[in-house]
Amino acid sequence: MSKMTSRLLWSLLALVTLLAPSGCSDNAGDKPKIRKVRGVAKSINVEKRIVSMTFTDDRGHERELEGTFKDDTEVLINGRSQKIKDIRPGDKVLVYGYREGQGQDERLIAEKVVVDRPRSADWKSTGRGNAKSPPPAEKNKG
Numbered sequence: 001m002s003k004m005t006s007r008l009l010w011s012l013l014a015l016v017t018l019l020a021p022s023g024c025s026d027n028a029g030d031k032p033k034i035r036k037v038r039g040v041a042k043s044i045n046v047e048k049r050i051v052s053m054t055f056t057d058d059r060g061h062e063r064e065l066e067g068t069f070k071d072d073t074e075v076l077i078n079g080r081s082q083k084i085k086d087i088r089p090g091d092k093v094l095v096y097g098y099r100e101g102q103g104q105d106e107r108l109i110a111e112k113v114v115v116d117r118p119r120s121a122d123w124k125s126t127g128r129g130n131a132k133s134p135p136p137a138e139k140n141k142g
Helices: 003-022
Strands: 035-045 050-056 062-077 080-082 092-100 107-116
Touching: 035 062
Parallel strands: 062 107
Antiparallel strands: 035 050, 035 092, 050 062, 062 080, 092 107
16 A cells, blocks of 8 residues: 555544544434424414414413414415415414524424315405496497
């Protein structure tokens, strides 16, 4: 074995020894573990990017959960693609999300929200409720 090959092998061994304790692992690139929570939407503040919901825990106690969302958070309302702003307080929701950060910096992030809304409550007012129709157009007599 040449001197150069020997030095290269020792250098690689030293590098591996230094990197191993620093947390270099196969799991470093893994996506966060997605969990799902079923409950009821409580509040949606799009400007502050804060959403909250209530749910019943394993012991039967009602709890509130607060988190945030990303620009690409998927929202489905009765199977149709919608936006976060379209979720209403009181909607039954199934939220898929994950925890990011640790300690004081920990946040809950919604990745997907599925809303099951009664069809009768799925209509939005256009604000034109009892508006009169315009008169018919006159025919041009020419």
